[in-house]
Amino acid sequence: MHDIRAIRENPEAFDRDLERRGLSPLSAELIALDDARKAAVSAAQGAQERRNALSKEIGAAKKAKDEARAAELMAEVARLKDEAPGLEAAQGEAEKALDARLAAIPNRPKEDVPLGADEHGNVEYRRFDSSRERLAQGRQHFELGEATGLMDFEAAAKLSGSRFVVLKGHLARLERALGQFMLDLHTGEHGYTEVVPPVLVRDEAMFGTAQLPKFRDDQFAAGDGFWLIPTAEVPLTNLVRENILAEDELPLRYTALTPCFRAEAGAAGRDTRGMLRQHQFNKVELVSITAPEKSDEEHERMLACAEAVLKKLDLSYRVMTLCTGDMGFASRKTYDIEVWVPGQQTYREISSCSVCGDFQARRMNARYRAKEGRGVGFVHTLNGSGVAVGRALIAVMENYQNPDGSVTIPSALQPYMGGLNRIEGPNT
Structure with a gap:
């Protein structure tokens, strides 16, 4: 399995190594998959953080006896709760897609390995x-x-x-x-x-x-x-x-x-x-x-x-x-x-x-x-x-x-x- 962080840090070197294996460049595809994973993780985390913040606001609204505001906030929490499974599934799918692609790519050859087709x-x-x-x-x-x-x-x-x-x-x-x-x-x-x-x-x-x-x-x-x-x-x-x-x-x-x-x-x-x-x-x-x-x-x-x-x-x-x-x-x-x-x-x-x-x-x-x-x-x-x-x-x-x-x-x-x-x- 390859390290996506190393690929991000030096995509040109990764593609050169794959070329020595007879493969086309793949760093751009992998980085795009990682970007999609990061976006999915960010969306799921952002929604959870918003729910946590809303819970505190609900407590404050109830303490202030602002029932209308508390109801509005609780409705937003309910909506975010309904969305959570979809966000978690999207995160899982994005991680699975990246891992599956990385798992299908052969190891990078050492520099002293002779170049050859067979x-x-x-x-x-x-x-x-x-x-x-x-x-x-x-x-x-x-x-x-x-x-x-x-x-x-x-x-x-x-x-x-x-x-x-x-x-x-x-x-x-x-x-x-x-x-x-x-x-x-x-x-x-x-x-x-x-x-x-x-x-x-x-x-x-x-x-x-x-x-x-x-x-x-x-x-x-x-x-x-x-x-x-x-x-x-x-x-x-x-x-x-x-x-x-x-x-x-x-x-x-x-x-x-x-x-x-x-x-x-x-x-x-x-x-x-x-x-x-x-x-x-x-x-x-x-x-x-x-x-x-x-x-x-x-x-x-x-x-x-x-x-x-x-x-x-x-x-x-x-x-x-x-x-x-x-x-x-x-x-x-x-x-x-x-x-x-x-x-x-x-x-x-x-x-x-x-x-x-x-x-x-x-x-x-x-x-x-x-x-x-x-x-x-x-x-x-x-x-x-x-x-x-x-x-x-x-x-x-x-x-x-x-x-x-x-x-x-x-x-x-x-x-x-x-x-x-x-x-x-x-x-x-």
Whole structure:
């Protein structure tokens, strides 16, 4: 959510930022909506103030035994009382119109975000090369998984339709091992607090992190006012909604391993084979709540924490700074980590780490009390994948595949696999 006062103070800067997002200028429209809101508030307050003043005049008139004047004043009070609901409704509608318009506008990009229309405008930030020789070619994960009998898309389709998978045996254990490994890393070495949040949330939580209202079609509604979470970002970030934190409490760092659910309404025809784009998948999420002056530093730290997962798994990857036309609605700046997948001979996204400034905090009314009497302000929020478990499974399978179709278990995961060092085929 944007601050209308900041827009009023510098409308030209606001419009320049929106232009970098590929949007037309909106400051004039927003200021006009705010003027209408102010006028409605003024009218309602003015009427109430007039009623209060008239009440005093009525008392004075009655004290002076001026019954005619008292009757005249009481008639005016009655008229104002009749008008009050309409004035209050007009104020509410004006406030609702402004809030709805503000809620539909994406966050303003940071100045150092590269300008671009789509993913072709993204800029490489850095990369990491595995110590192992890169495969010149290889089978894709679904070919490996189906050949072992441990990855079953047909059974999943019978249960749930397309974009689902059933994992069995050692592949199921490998996915579980990846999630546990990531949680242990982030809690043990990176200082995140593990959380087990609900995976059903209400409208207010989805609005707070900006999934609603704009991305309603990409979500799964569960009925009775609940939504299945598209990522643990939603419940973890909303842990601070409608709170005023002490600055000494910051930063807060949370992590969670949850199932995630996405309708993928805009992904028709994309990645229809395999596990790359599923309606249900597991992900380890990282969320930070910081003071404003610390959020840029925290963004780099979060990125390094996500990268550490891939380094310990010895997977090649690159970090891309997303351009203005490719980053998410709530983000001010986003880094994507893209892992190398030999089966496609390309890099695929496995993590996004975003700094949102106070954009989500305003939607959630999440604030902090600054030290030394500097008052109350909005916190800054950050979120990132630490990382997507299913895509990590894909990367491990494809990068650690052997000519005979078996998959070597990375050394970092072997303690989670009961010492198993290779997946060769069906098992129980």
